[in-house]
Amino acid sequence: MTAIDATGNMTPGSTVQPDDDDRLRIESPRTRRKRPTQNGRGTNFEMYAWIFMRMSGLLLVFLVLGHLFIMLLLDGGVQRINFAFVAGRWSSPFWQTWDLLQLWLAQLHGTNGLRWIINDYAERDGTRFWLKTLLYTASFLVLVLGTLVIFTFDPDLAG
Amino acid sequence: MACLDAGLEAIVVQAPAGTLYRGREGMWSWVAHRVTGVLIFFFLFAHVLDTALVRVSPDSYNRIMDTYKTPLVNLMEIGLLGAVLFHALNGLRVTAIDFWAKGTRYQKQMMWAVLAVFVLLMVPSVYRMTAHSFAELFGSTS
């Protein structure tokens, strides 16, 4: 009996039957799957990640380019930015919301982008695992720290 | 023998150039999209940390902001703006290729449109952003 393992390799003489496991079953050609992107775990995570990259990108065009325009080009550009400038901006819920949305969308978008890149280039399981652990830890810290800073900003620190 | 040698030589000369994929506009825009994406990611990491200094003290925040106002960091900031602008415009192009029925047919034209808009927006921006550095480096001190 010839079986086919999860990586698609034929194992001559193996006693494992292909249909011992659903993931190993090879459908006859042109069999329609219920959901085209379904992976082995029965979720569509990768499809949602793909859509998220495009939708977040669309919003980030306005958020990030707007942010750069205000910070680098408007009025005195970066020369005018200091503690008092930040205090003025974050006294407005509008800019707080802007910055919070921008932080979360950019960080999640970038994290998923880097996850794709790790999947592309890191071939050993151990390497992938540690790179992704590092990536998720860093992203988590940035999201928590950034969110706290926006919400707990204290203009009275200036005394 | 001589005949066989000549034959081998012909085979060697005509061997295909290998399997390395060499794309055109599409591949290079993908490479640039990837490189700029990683660059922006690392900048975002540093930027959230430096902004977090507003929670420490006005003085530590103002000191980190003073480094942003030096000509060297000003130059790096032009790089950042360029990276974000290219990534954003090309990201729109990628999304158009995916969702617009004629997207794939016009991907090359859209590539040139991305580059045109990029240059159009970069030139005045760089002019504005560097004005202060030029004044600081070459201006009179009177």
Ligand code: HEM
């Ligand atoms: C400004 C608006 C932005 C737009 C329109 C945009 C758009 C996109 C799109 C559509 C993709 C998917 C490309 C593909 O599937 O081939 C992507 C990938 C990516 N983006 Fe963005 N993005 C933006 C901002 C950002 C920011 C702020 C970051 C960093 C924090 C970032 C980092 C990345 C990374 C690392 C990838 C993965 C690249 C790859 O796999 O080759 N992007 N972007």
